[in-house]
Every structure is written in C-alpha cells, then in structure tokens.
Amino acid sequence: MSGGAGTTAAPILEVRGLGKSYGSVIALDDISTSVGAGEVLCVLGDNGAGKSTLLKVLAGVHPHSTGELLLDGRAIRFTGPRQALDAGIATVYQDLAVVPLMPVWRNFFLGAELTAGVGPFARLRAREMRAITHEQLHRMGIDLRDVDQPIGTLSGGERQSVAIARAIYFGARVVILDEPTSALGVKQAGVVLRYVAHARDTGLGVVFVTHNPHHAYPVGDRFLVLNRGASLGEYDRTGISVDELTRLMAGGAELESLARELERD
Numbered sequence: 001m002s003g004g005a006g007t008t009a010a011p012i013l014e015v016r017g018l019g020k021s022y023g024s025v026i027a028l029d030d031i032s033t034s035v036g037a038g039e040v041l042c043v044l045g046d047n048g049a050g051k052s053t054l055l056k057v058l059a060g061v062h063p064h065s066t067g068e069l070l071l072d073g074r075a076i077r078f079t080g081p082r083q084a085l086d087a088g089i090a091t092v093y094q095d096l097a098v099v100p101l102m103p104v105w106r107n108f109f110l111g112a113e114l115t116a117g118v119g120p121f122a123r124l125r126a127r128e129m130r131a132i133t134h135e136q137l138h139r140m141g142i143d144l145r146d147v148d149q150p151i152g153t154l155s156g157g158e159r160q161s162v163a164i165a166r167a168i169y170f171g172a173r174v175v176i177l178d179e180p181t182s183a184l185g186v187k188q189a190g191v192v193l194r195y196v197a198h199a200r201d202t203g204l205g206v207v208f209v210t211h212n213p214h215h216a217y218p219v220g221d222r223f224l225v226l227n228r229g230a231s232l233g234e235y236d237r238t239g240i241s242v243d244e245l246t247r248l249m250a251g252g253a254e255l256e257s258l259a260r261e262l263e264r265d
Contacts, residue, residue, distance in 0.1 A: 014033070019065075030067070053229070066195070087173075088171060098151050102151065
C-alpha cells in the first residue's frame, strides 16, 4: 500500500520482501522499501514494531533471513558493520559512542586519527585534525566556539549533529539515524532536524528511525510505518498528513473503539 507518486531517485539501498527471524520468532516479515541520494526515508513505529531490527539489518549488525538487500541495485549480504560502513552506510546510534571528556576534534576522528611517522615515533596531526573538524562542522552550519572543548559539554542536539558531520566527512552515502530526537526537547530536536535536512540537501540518503511522527514529518520524503514486524504501508509526503500518520501509528480504529468503550454512561 502506498500513497503519492513516490520518489524518482535511484535507490542506493533497497530491501525487497525482507524478513528476519530469531529461531521461531519473526521480527520482520516481507518489508520492502528504499532510500536514494538526497532523500529522507522515515521508519516509524511504536516499541516492538521492528524499527531496531530493520536498522540492524541495514547497518550490517544482523544478516537478513529472507528477501533481498540491495546496494546500488545489486544483492548483498553484509557480514558485519565494518562491511556496511565500507560500503558507505553509516549508522548514528541513539547512545552515541563518544568519550565525553575528550575534545570535539578527538571524538570527530575517534578510531580514524591522522598520524605522522611510524611505530613508536608516530604522532597525532592534531593541528590538521582541529582544522578539518572546524571546517566540516562549519559546512554543516554548526558554529562551535572551540573544537577543543569536551564533547560532553555540548547539548544532545549538537552531539548528534557532530556525529552526522563525521559520517559525511568519512564518505557516507547513506546515514541511518537511530531515534536521534527521542531524548531531546523541542528546541534541541529542531537543531537535529535542521542538520538532517542539510545532510539531505548535500546529496546523502537518510534513514530516520523514530517513533515521533511530528519529528519525522517536517523532513521526511517517504514514511514506512511498521507494526509488530510488518509494514502498514509506505507513504509519500504528498499522500498523507501528519495527523493521518499519527493516527495510523497509534492504531486509529482500535483507539476509537477503546475510547467508545471507556466513555461514561
């Protein structure tokens, strides 16, 4: 089931009839969707809907059980997160892997530090990494006073934005965002949404995983709604309103029935 005309962008990442089982437990069943360059696919659903499982398949954490996962139109089966990352699929998890007391620039290059020399004589190219970090954040519209400040002093929205900028710098083609606004207030959620839009406008494909339709709707091009591992439909932005999306996620008919049941005599 789909609403609207759909996207014209050639898919970078696509799933067709995807399924994932853990023994006898079916976590995902017959999921089909895609994301192309310069678009935002929002994956919505309540707790237990299958959002995290789909994310982990796309990120290479878990292999799929049935169906197809395609990268640039060719079937692929990721053997781990490193293979997905090498293919340009970067995942920014809700619990960001940062070292709070280390400077922003050290976290930006964490695990990918620039060095000069070899062996015991190797040294960090600190000045270069500071300059690159500042430049990349500035390109994203992130204006930090000092990239030497501990990343733990940044707001939640700013830390998410640094993670997005890092993914772009290290060559991501698709960025998967795991509930990036869930623990944030309205203002900080707005900060993240602006950077999601910026990433989209630079030509990245974005998979925005969230349970909040009001955060998804302003930036989403298409909306995949999951419930108990199954798809309730994929909708183009022109084919569904935020109120309809909210009602669909909330199980509208069931809630209306419950409301009538709970009414006073």
